[in-house]
Amino acid sequence: MTDAVTALRAFNRFHTRFAGVLQPSYMQSGLGVTAARLLYEVAQAPEGVLARQLAERLGLDAGQTSRIVAGLERRGWIARERGEDGRQRPIRLTEEGRAFFAALDARTRADTEARIAGLDQAQRDALMEALSRVRLLLGDGAAMAWRLRPFRIGDLAEVAARQARLYDAEYGWGSAMERLQGEITTTFLRDFKPGREQAWIADCEGAMLGAVLVADAGDDAAQLRLLHVEKEARGMGIGSALVDRCIAFAGEAGYDRIILWTQDVLTSARRLYEAAGFRRVSVERHAIFGTEMAGERWERPLP
Amino acid sequence: MTDAVTALRAFNRFHTRFAGVLQPSYMQSGLGVTAARLLYEVAQAPEGVLARQLAERLGLDAGQTSRIVAGLERRGWIARERGEDGRQRPIRLTEEGRAFFAALDARTRADTEARIAGLDQAQRDALMEALSRVRLLLGDGAAMAWRLRPFRIGDLAEVAARQARLYDAEYGWGSAMERLQGEITTTFLRDFKPGREQAWIADCEGAMLGAVLVADAGDDAAQLRLLHVEKEARGMGIGSALVDRCIAFAGEAGYDRIILWTQDVLTSARRLYEAAGFRRVSVERHAIFGTEMAGERWERPLP
DNA sequence: AGCTATTAGTTGACGATAGCAACTATCAGG
DNA sequence: CCTGATAGTTGCTATCGTCAACTAATAGCT
Numbered sequence: 001m002t003d004a005v006t007a008l009r010a011f012n013r014f015h016t017r018f019a020g021v022l023q024p025s026y027m028q029s030g031l032g033v034t035a036a037r038l039l040y041e042v043a044q045a046p047e048g049v050l051a052r053q054l055a056e057r058l059g060l061d062a063g064q065t066s067r068i069v070a071g072l073e074r075r076g077w078i079a080r081e082r083g084e085d086g087r088q089r090p091i092r093l094t095e096e097g098r099a100f101f102a103a104l105d106a107r108t109r110a111d112t113e114a115r116i117a118g119l120d121q122a123q124r125d126a127l128m129e130a131l132s133r134v135r136l137l138l139g140d141g142a143a144m145a146w147r148l149r150p151f152r153i154g155d156l157a158e159v160a161a162r163q164a165r166l167y168d169a170e171y172g173w174g175s176a177m178e179r180l181q182g183e184i185t186t187t188f189l190r191d192f193k194p195g196r197e198q199a200w201i202a203d204c205e206g207a208m209l210g211a212v213l214v215a216d217a218g219d220d221a222a223q224l225r226l227l228h229v230e231k232e233a234r235g236m237g238i239g240s241a242l243v244d245r246c247i248a249f250a251g252e253a254g255y256d257r258i259i260l261w262t263q264d265v266l267t268s269a270r271r272l273y274e275a276a277g278f279r280r281v282s283v284e285r286h287a288i289f290g291t292e293m294a295g296e297r298w299e300r301p302l303p
Numbered sequence: 304m305t306d307a308v309t310a311l312r313a314f315n316r317f318h319t320r321f322a323g324v325l326q327p328s329y330m331q332s333g334l335g336v337t338a339a340r341l342l343y344e345v346a347q348a349p350e351g352v353l354a355r356q357l358a359e360r361l362g363l364d365a366g367q368t369s370r371i372v373a374g375l376e377r378r379g380w381i382a383r384e385r386g387e388d389g390r391q392r393p394i395r396l397t398e399e400g401r402a403f404f405a406a407l408d409a410r411t412r413a414d415t416e417a418r419i420a421g422l423d424q425a426q427r428d429a430l431m432e433a434l435s436r437v438r439l440l441l442g443d444g445a446a447m448a449w450r451l452r453p454f455r456i457g458d459l460a461e462v463a464a465r466q467a468r469l470y471d472a473e474y475g476w477g478s479a480m481e482r483l484q485g486e487i488t489t490t491f492l493r494d495f496k497p498g499r500e501q502a503w504i505a506d507c508e509g510a511m512l513g514a515v516l517v518a519d520a521g522d523d524a525a526q527l528r529l530l531h532v533e534k535e536a537r538g539m540g541i542g543s544a545l546v547d548r549c550i551a552f553a554g555e556a557g558y559d560r561i562i563l564w565t566q567d568v569l570t571s572a573r574r575l576y577e578a579a580g581f582r583r584v585s586v587e588r589h590a591i592f593g594t595e596m597a598g599e600r601w602e603r604p605l606p
Numbered sequence: 607a608g609c610t611a612t613t614a615g616t617t618g619a620c621g622a623t624a625g626c627a628a629c630t631a632t633c634a635g636g
Numbered sequence: 637c638c639t640g641a642t643a644g645t646t647g648c649t650a651t652c653g654t655c656a657a658c659t660a661a662t663a664g665c666t
Contacts, residue, residue: 004515005415007508011434012325012415013340014443015318020362027625030653038317050616059323064653066616087614087661095472096430098588112315116596122472124307127440129507131314132432138418140317140575153481154468161460168456169425175492178456182489185460189482231426253542335622355643364625369645370622390632390643 018115025111029104035058035068036104039077043101048081048090077101097202126204136207136232146204146238148245151211155201156185159211165230170231171265173289180288184225188213196253200239200245202229209233214243214249217259222250223261227269239269242244243276258302264294275296321418328414330441332407337363338371339407342380347405351393353385365553380404431509439535449507449541451548454514457505459488462514466531473534474568476592483591487528489517500555502549504533505541512536517552520562523606527563528573540565542572546579554605561605567597576601 002010041054055065069091072078077097080089086269093101093186135144151159164178187196193216202210210229217223224246229239250258260278263267278298285294305313329339345355358368372394375381380400383392396404414577422430438447454462491500496519505513513532520526528550532542553561563581565572580599588597 001429002508002614004419004422004431005412007414007431007434008419009411011438012318012322013343014438014441014446015315016322016340017362018441018443019315019319034652037319040316050614060319061652061654062615063617068616070616073659083614085614085662087392089615108312110310112311114309115441118308118442119307120472120534122468123440126436127307128305128310130433130436130440131310133429133655134312134437135317137422137430137433138317138321139421140321153478154464156469157460157464157481157485161457161464164460165425165457169423171395175456178460179489179492182460182492186485186489187480189478189485231423232406252580351644364646365624365648366626369643373645388633388643392644397653448607484615 008179022108022111022115024221025107026104028108029063029100031104032068033066034047034058036108037073038065038068039097039101039104042072042078042091043098043105048083048092050090054091059183072097075248125206129208132205134208136204136209141204141232141236144204145263146202146209146233146236148200148241149203151199151201154177155208155211156199158222159186159199159201159213159226159228160206162208162211162230163226166228166231167289171289172227172291178287184213188215188225198249200242202233202242204233209236210238210242213245214258220255220256222246222258224253225262226257234268239272240275243272247276247300247302255302257299259297259299262296262298264296270296270298274298276300313519322389326410326525327605329407329408332410334407335371337361337367339411340374341368341371342375342400342404343591345375345394345399346396346408348395351386351395353391358414359395363468371377371413375400375436405552428509432511435510436509437535439507441606443533444539445592446506449505449512449536449539449543451503452506454502457492458511458514459492459502459516460510462504462516462529462531463488464586465511465514465533466529467499469531469534470592475594479552479592484529485515491518491528501552503545506546507536510540513541515544517549517561518579522567525549525556525558530575531562542575543578546575550579550603550605558605562600562602565599567599573599575602576603579603 023033026033029036031039037058038054041057042049044165051065051069052061052062052089054069055062062126069078069080069240073080073139076094076101078091079094080091083090116124116127120190132144134142150239153172160178163181167173167177188199196216197214199213201208201213208230210227210233211223215223215225224243227239227242229242248260260273264270264283281299283294285292287293316518326336329336332339334342340361341357341363344360345352354368354372355365355374357363358365361368371410372381372383376383379397380403382397383394386393387451402604419427419430435447438444463481463484470476470480484570489586491502499519500517502514504511511533511537515530518528527546530542530545550561563576565576567586568574581603583599584602585600586597588595589597
């Protein structure tokens with residue numbers, strides 16, 4: 001069995017080749033790979049960008065950056081103004097530069113598209129999810145956008161899989177938890193009441209970073225279930241966004257109150273609930289998952 | 304919402320930077336990045352490698368390869384023999400080269416390890432799965448090894464998720480199929496009989512490429528359930544390996560026969576069953592998944 | 607105001623990387 | 637023996653990347 005370091009190195013070798021095959025298209029344009037990357041960054045920046053920002057973003061040397069910028073300016077693709085700070089020379093695209101970049105960008109897109117022409121939409125989705133997951137795990141999460149969306153086909157089973165693994169790794173709850181997850185999601189799907197029930201996925205460019213369910217608990221109560229946030233996505237505000245969405249939904253659906261069950265060991269989840277206006281109404285000790293812990297019932301009235 | 308091409312290009316930009324940060328360690332060794340990659344390839348090859356094989360594998364120019372090889376030979380890391388074919392100069396590591404490479408490799412490993420030092424084991428597993436998935440989808444599957452392994456925590460829910468998405472994308476079976484999957488896996492987990500039942504995952508460096516379940520159907524019959532192979536993994540022999548494993552397991556467990564239910568539209572699965580000695584014993588038309596189709600029962604005696 | 611340290615950017619030098627083309631040596635097949 | 641193909645080498649040229657010295661402007665401090 002290979003470890004993550006070996007796998008990452010193998011991937012790096014693979015990707016170096018993969019990206020290398022994509023590069024010759026830059027050459028046809030008379031630009032080097034680095035110059036093309038820099039031009040891309042300039043094109044993305046709506047305002048003028050400073051050379052040092054480009055250097056920082058691309059991981060380039062200041063001298064190298066200066067030379068490439070000078071080259072692009074000589075060809076007329078970019079222009080430099082004077083900033084308020086007299087040392088700065090904000091860079092922006094000229095009209096010709098915009099046209100040139102558009103053509104280059106289109107060719108690069110076509111090249112990339114050709115590389116994945118054999119993939120159908122489902123596989124493209126899988127590719128996007130894997131790419132995002134890699135970036136997230138390698139620490140590029142800050143550069144990525146996430147949003148909440150309603151659940152789609154396959155999502156609830158994935159929620160069950162993620163939670164089973166997460167809680168097993170973190171608390172050792174094993175297969176007892178897995179069975180429980182499976183039963184909750186299966187029941188939810190079987191008895192799904194549109195408008196009265198819903199599940200949301202925190203979706204970061206195709207990758208699931210967290211999820212939550214709202215189920216009808218009867219007696220005018222909505223029940224928040226299976227809240228989780230992936231470890232690499234904590235501190236991004238996903239947990240509270242999910243809880244807030246549940247409360248808003250339950251309010252609109254006309255429930256009196258929203259309830260939930262949780263465990264005392266899930267401290268960060270409890271903080272979320274507390275901040276969102278939930279109050280603990282009962283505690284019950286048990287050992288369902290092997291070790292002794294306390295199951296808690298929390299509740300929040302709805303306006 | 305971004306598309307796969309945009310996501311892939313964004314990933315390429317990310318990875319170029321990511322790999323760029325890893326490179327300085329090669330510099331300390333006096334080797335360039337390309338020379339280090341080439342040395343790695345030589346070290347991996349047990350026999351002598353030809354320069355043109357290296358060029359092909361690394362996507363390098365022949366001239367460039369020649370120069371790098373000459374440089375490594377000058378430093379004494381590699382040696383060139385004469386091949387049977389007088390034009391060829393098979394390359395292999397010298398003793399010094401082996402020692403040097405081992406040191407370089409250790410440092411590179413440590414560098415990579417430092418980049419993922421913040422990840423726990425579960426996250427490393429997730430990283431490996433995502434990396435493998437990317438390579439598979441981008442066509443590097445031939446360079447990767449897969450194997451069958453028994454199911455672990457979370458696997459069955461993932462099987463349900465993958466199948467629900469696969470069959471929805473390919474046949475439009477939607478949530479009816481999803482509910483069915485969920486119920487089958489949940490029931491399997493709840494009533495799991497070790498030794499009499501089992502599930503296998505086709506695992507390609509952490510990524511699930513296919514799966515199958517064997518359940519006790521009562522009356523001395525084993526039932527093969529939920530066989531699937533991911534689209535990007537077809538033609539690798541995974542389907543027949545999964546079926547064979549089921550038959551072998553059912554035989555060892557002492558069942559009389561192995562049965563399964565399938566649909567007439569799943570033609571490639573039917574071919575697998577037929578090749579593995581199953582025979583169709585009954586057909587029944589239905590419209591469970593929206594469209595009209597035929598559910599089939601297949602059976603195979605066990606020795 | 608004047609001094610100092612810092613920041614933005616430029617330039618020169620040098621070596622590694624990369625692509626192209628011309629070249630030698632060898633081999634395979636008629 | 638001739639022809640075409642293959643393995644590998646070498647020269648030319650341009651880009652890329654690093655290091656270090658340099659100018660110009662600014663910010664902070666006394």
